[in-house]
Amino acid sequence: MLSAGFKESGSEGLKREKALVEVCRKHGMRLVGPNCLGLISSYTPMNASFAPVTPHKGNIAFLSQSGALITSVLDWSIREGVGFSHVVSLGNCADLNETDFIEALSLDPRTKVIAAYIEGVGEGKRFIKVAEESSKRKPILTIKSGISEAGAKAVSSHTGSLAGSKMAYKAVFGRTGIIQAESIEELFDLARAFSTQPTPKGRNLAVVTNAGGPGIIATDACSKHGLNLAWLSPKTINLLRESLPEESSWVNPIDVLGDAPPDRYRVAMDIALKDEGVNSLLVICSPQAVTKPKEIAEEVVKAKERVKEKPVVCSFMGGEAVSGAVRLLSEAGVPNYPFPERAVRALSRLSKYGEEKLKVKRGFVASYKVDKGGVREVLERAKRENRVNLLVVEAFQILAAYGLKIARSILAQSKAQAVEAARRIGYPVAMKVVSPQIMHKTDVGGVKLNLNSDEEVEEAFDQEFATPPPTCPRLG
């Protein structure tokens, strides 16, 4: 259902949305949307959307609670040569929601990675359960928007859903194995690496570059994102020394020099990939005077085919001069990033994903039993009495309703009640004045500590509580 004018537009729209779902249920139909762009399935093929372009076939599934983001991403993906298995615009999620699609896509053999733009999650508990199971099958990458206060407000007027707290989502994502990206750009940087590359066996990266500066930039990025620049074995270094020109750098980053022909790249890549201490490879190419980017890209693709179990990513840097190479890499399933930093960041997340998978046993998400009725009662009474502050006893009731252990406390409204309460609690006791007019009890002598007998309680009541200070019109 593509049309807008439902939950996102207010209470009238919500009524319409409920009626719509009822009609669907009655006739055994499932519903995507409303207020969405529709859905695309590349392999059926089916384009049940009003997106102006149809994406290339690929193995990334993309779910989005923003239809416009889909049109942008599809248009971008055509140029970048990125392909999708399914694209789903979720809209208001009146019936089918993000959880349903994550579950279905985790079982879809065409889909290698699920990438999701999420503003809010509907069925929290079910989402956690499904996400935990699904992310064992394949990586789920998300960008959660509405994480700032202002962003959350904007979400509620967009799809009418609650954005929820940043911390809560972070905890849920962390524990269910969902990988959170920091930006749309990172979401797809990761999706491309995760959908095309094997998981590396460790964090040790080799860099082959035809330029010193970008090699250093990659080195810094390793340190920033928690990858190691691999220590090459003496055998590898010797092989490189024998095979490369004298001025090359044989330590990592391996600098094949600015005049490097495709052959020299091939030799360096093959030697680096054979080193057991190297878990993944980044190939950097800057278009210098005699560089042949497209032929170098062909060598990258071949090297990648020879060593299938190690991830290879590229940073062919530039514009027109590298565009042919970038297209070739894309089509062959080797992600290219315009700058080395983004390549390193993607590989780093892929390495960490591998480590997390090895750990297997994930934490569980705790749920707490809360006496919601009890809390509501206290708050409604305060509301009825037009109070903006809760009495101490009321605050304690709320804490207790949330399962927190608190000191026992009884409200006494006479001297006799006070003695009785003190006996029930057991000596020693503390006495505090309770009044909605008094916020700072000690200022008015309204706190007595360490009372050890009936007499002391009676005395305290007489002396302090029976003669209210001027600011204290009523004693509790």
Add this chain to the structure above:
Amino acid sequence: MLSAGFKESGSEGLKREKALVEVCRKHGMRLVGPNCLGLISSYTPMNASFAPVTPHKGNIAFLSQSGALITSVLDWSIREGVGFSHVVSLGNCADLNETDFIEALSLDPRTKVIAAYIEGVGEGKRFIKVAEESSKRKPILTIKSGISEAGAKAVSSHTGSLAGSKMAYKAVFGRTGIIQAESIEELFDLARAFSTQPTPKGRNLAVVTNAGGPGIIATDACSKHGLNLAWLSPKTINLLRESLPEESSWVNPIDVLGDAPPDRYRVAMDIALKDEGVNSLLVICSPQAVTKPKEIAEEVVKAKERVKEKPVVCSFMGGEAVSGAVRLLSEAGVPNYPFPERAVRALSRLSKYGEEKLKVKRGFVASYKVDKGGVREVLERAKRENRVNLLVVEAFQILAAYGLKIARSILAQSKAQAVEAARRIGYPVAMKVVSPQIMHKTDVGGVKLNLNSDEEVEEAFDQEFATPPPTCPRLG
């Protein structure tokens, strides 16, 4: 001097480099490089480089200690429509270095922003002085590479310079007003905003968008990067309500809806830019079914011309569908970013730059007088004696050479000397055994505290120090 084979290649090369500089000096010539790509001046015009492309004219000056980075950036800039005033490949900086060029470019009327890729700085003190003066004239943006330990090592084999500590550079950049980018991508994201847009008067951003999701993404980015989503005035909101369709969002982000024609964008932008509480504007456009990106871009350019004093940046998101619009924006000096997060980040840095400039009085960079000769003497003696640890007295000498106040301490090698030393220091004194073989003095009873007289010093010397424990072959 383009040729390599100088300082970066070892001691023989260094000799050659020195000889080269001498020749230049003798004949009154200044030298760029060696080991560089050369330089380009767009307005002369002069291309004294072996870069395969000549950049568009523009007002960004780009200095780089990596020539290959220049070839990549130039190639990229052609496609993105970004223009340069000067491009300088610094190479080994045998004669002219980064400081010389920063000074010259800060006085060049064609240059509005200096963007620099820096691996290391040569003349530290002069750099600080020049940078402080130059950054008062125009923004200096840098990416400092080699900030990780591994990166610093790679720098030394690249241009033969020392990368220096990350903290030291951060402090120098901060105090001289240099703006540090985190990545190459950010360096040019900032350069484009700083070179085309006025400095905003505050941090309040208005967002006009044809899509809810990207609006929320921009909102989150504001919170992350320290911009405010501007509170629109009641007048503005009323005007928007009167001018836009009912389903639009009149609060910020202003959502002109997915079917927004160029006219509707124009109305929304004009109203937002007139609000005094709005300091800058981000225009987001996603290519939906009926969107006309190029015509919308034309309206952005016109709106920008009507309100010159407020920065306007764009995020037209997508590929082919927005490429015409992006080119048009670029040529008109309105930077476009492929995703809203990067647009917000650039505007945020521009706002902070404005605030820093208002503060005017910058901190000064302290310099310390160090007795380097004294330090060298101590270290050389330890080296001669093949010691890996310093004696306590030696460590104290070094601390004193750095100007740190330390307790007075005299080395005594006999009982008489100990008494004399104690008298010179003044009672009470402490006595500690000094021996290169003893690291943990208290373990062998080698520390006596609070000695108040000649007698106590003599006693301590006899009892403890005259009978060396087995691990203590020599007493100092």
